[in-house]
Amino acid sequence: MLDVKFVRDHAALVKTAATKKRMTVDVDRVLELDAQRRELMVKLDNDRAEQNRLSKSIGALPADQRAKAAEEVKSLKARLKVLEDEERTLDGQLRAALLTLPSVPAPEVPEGLSDADNVEIKRVGVPRKFDFPPLDHGELLTRLGLLDQERAARISGARQYMLFGDGCLLEHGILRMALDHMIEAGFTPVQPPLMVRYEAMEGTAYFPGGEEQAYKMAKDDLFLIGTAEVPVTSIHAGEILDEAELPKRYVGMSPCFRREAGAYGRDTKGLYRIHQFWKVEQVVIDRADEEQSKLHHRAILENAERLLQKLDLPYRVVNVCGGDLGQGQVQKFDVETWMPSRGNYGETHSASRFHDFQSRRLELRYRGKDGKVRHCHTLNNTVIASPRILIPLVENHQQADGTVVLPPALRPYVAGRERLVARGK
RNA sequence: GGAGAGGUGGCUGAGUGGCCGAAAGCGCCGCCUUGCUAAGGCGGUUUGGGGGUAACACUCCAACGAGGGUUCGAAUCCCUCCCUCUCCGCCA
Numbered sequence: 001m002l003d004v005k006f007v008r009d010h011a012a013l014v015k016t017a018a019t020k021k022r023m024t025v026d027v028d029r030v031l032e033l034d035a036q037r038r039e040l041m042v043k044l045d046n047d048r049a050e051q052n053r054l055s056k057s058i059g060a061l062p063a064d065q066r067a068k069a070a071e072e073v074k075s076l077k078a079r080l081k082v083l084e085d086e087e088r089t090l091d092g093q094l095r096a097a098l099l100t101l102p103s104v105p106a107p108e109v110p111e112g113l114s115d116a117d118n119v120e121i122k123r124v125g126v127p128r129k130f131d132f133p134p135l136d137h138g139e140l141l142t143r144l145g146l147l148d149q150e151r152a153a154r155i156s157g158a159r160q161y162m163l164f165g166d167g168c169l170l171e172h173g174i175l176r177m178a179l180d181h182m183i184e185a186g187f188t189p190v191q192p193p194l195m196v197r198y199e200a201m202e203g204t205a206y207f208p209g210g211e212e213q214a215y216k217m218a219k220d221d222l223f224l225i226g227t228a229e230v231p232v233t234s235i236h237a238g239e240i241l242d243e244a245e246l247p248k249r250y251v252g253m254s255p256c257f258r259r260e261a262g263a264y265g266r267d268t269k270g271l272y273r274i275h276q277f278w279k280v281e282q283v284v285i286d287r288a289d290e291e292q293s294k295l296h297h298r299a300i301l302e303n304a305e306r307l308l309q310k311l312d313l314p315y316r317v318v319n320v321c322g323g324d325l326g327q328g329q330v331q332k333f334d335v336e337t338w339m340p341s342r343g344n345y346g347e348t349h350s351a352s353r354f355h356d357f358q359s360r361r362l363e364l365r366y367r368g369k370d371g372k373v374r375h376c377h378t379l380n381n382t383v384i385a386s387p388r389i390l391i392p393l394v395e396n397h398q399q400a401d402g403t404v405v406l407p408p409a410l411r412p413y414v415a416g417r418e419r420l421v422a423r424g425k
Numbered sequence: 426g427g428a429g430a431g432g433u434g435g436c437u438g439a440g441u442g443g444c445c446g447a448a449a450g451c452g453c454c455g456c457c458u459u460g461c462u463a464a465g466g467c468g469g470u471u472u473g474g475g476g477g478u479a480a481c482a483c484u485c486c487a488a489c490g491a492g493g494g495u496u497c498g499a500a501u502c503c504c505u506c507c508c509u510c511u512c513c514g515c516c517a
Binding site: 038045048049052055056058071 | 435443444453454470471472474475476485486487496497498
């Protein structure tokens with residue numbers, strides 16, 4: 001959420017921001033509501049001040065004069081009541097309108113409409129040339145007896161998966177490896193709740209707008225998280241942290257749930273787009289310092305890159321264009337890992353910085369050394385998401401005989417296995 | 426699920442209808458004192474918003490878990506919700 005004062009002072013900038021993000025928003029409505037609200041506030045405050053004065057004086061009056069004075073205040077109060085109702089309505093409208101405004105993308109965010117316009121920053125590793133016809137991950141894992149999507153669909157519907165044997169170990173191993181990788185980088189591991197309140201979804205800027213993507217438990221008014229970012233970024237919501245305890249570096253691991261509404265027919269095969277997956281997610285909370293935020297952004301990007309390097313996977317990094325940015329994101333780097341079956345790089349990581357966009361919604365603040373209270377800056381990035389990461393992992397490391405050689409760094413996490421072979425062998 | 430207790434500033438904790446945005450202590454900040462250290466003295470120290478200012482100053486409004494209500498007046502009384510704790514039950 002933007003500061004209403006910021007919108008007031010930089011309306012044109014906000015409009016430009018929306019255009020760059022290809023969003024349609026009504027900035028003028030926010031300005032208008034804000035003006036109305038302030039005008040009303042002056043009246044209200046004056047009336048309230050008057051009421052307070054009168055009420056206070058009544059206490060000092062002799063008993064026989066109180067009733068008359070009280071009558072006077074009563075009529076004033078009736079007038080106040082009308083204004084108060086008006087204020088409440090206006091407040092709600094202003095907040096609702098404010099919630100729809102986007103953060104201002106950084107100047108270094110490229111112009112563009114969709115992910116096709118993202119700008120490649122670098123490539124690391126070289127996609128492998130196969131001297132045999134490579135299989136896709138679904139074939140590979142199914143033939144090895146490690147994956148069964150057919151039965152998963154029978155039990156739970158489309159876009160589900162089930163892993164068996166070393167496939168199951170592989171998934172847990174790679175998650176644990178990612179977790180250790182981040183602990184080494186100084187992050188505090190967090191096991192967050194998977195069910196959250198509306199406020200957490202709104203606070204991290206998924207709601208309003210993203211309701212269709214989230215599973216809701218109607219009886220309890222709770223939502224299944226689509227990423228650990230939601231509960232982890234919310235850890236200090238409503239708090240005023242001491243600058244001395246910043247930055248906070250957390251790494252959350254959780255299952256993630258996404259309805260993928262509107263994605264019908266897209267990526268229906270395999271493990272690319274499914275309703276439930278695991279993700280290790282890094283979250284940084286720090287003071288409101290643009291340069292510091294940028295440094296964190298680079299750092300969390302590098303954390304992910306180093307892990308991919310440990311896994312011997314070729315990848316590239318793209319600077320995400322305006323039209324592909326989320327409402328709150330100021331800048332985003334996607335990491336795309338080489339996926340032979342797609343003949344292309346596919347998104348496996350997404351590193352975002354938000355400035356104080358989430359913090360404002362979460363009321364996540366800190367007290368600076370100068371004693372002033374400010375909203376924090378927040379950032380997050382994937383460390384690993386599985387099973388999507390299994391796509392490049394098994395496809396890139398597959399052998400002519402249909403087995404998969406595991407990268408050395410991963411082996412200790414998968415019961416010491418050097419390769420995935422047919423189940424039971 | 427049943428019974429009970431409670432939620433006050435960064436923290437501990439007092440406050441049961443006006444003198445309370447809130448005692449006291451801790452912590453923190455500034456100044457002072459004392460060779461150093463330890464300690465001591467004085468002052469300051471919630472947040473959000475409006476008006477005002479070049480910026481301060483100043484001033485007003487709101488907030489004692491959240492939202493409603495009673496009252497001329499609510500931290501204090503009533504209702505709903507949220508959260509914490511204790512006991513019982515159930516349970517991975």
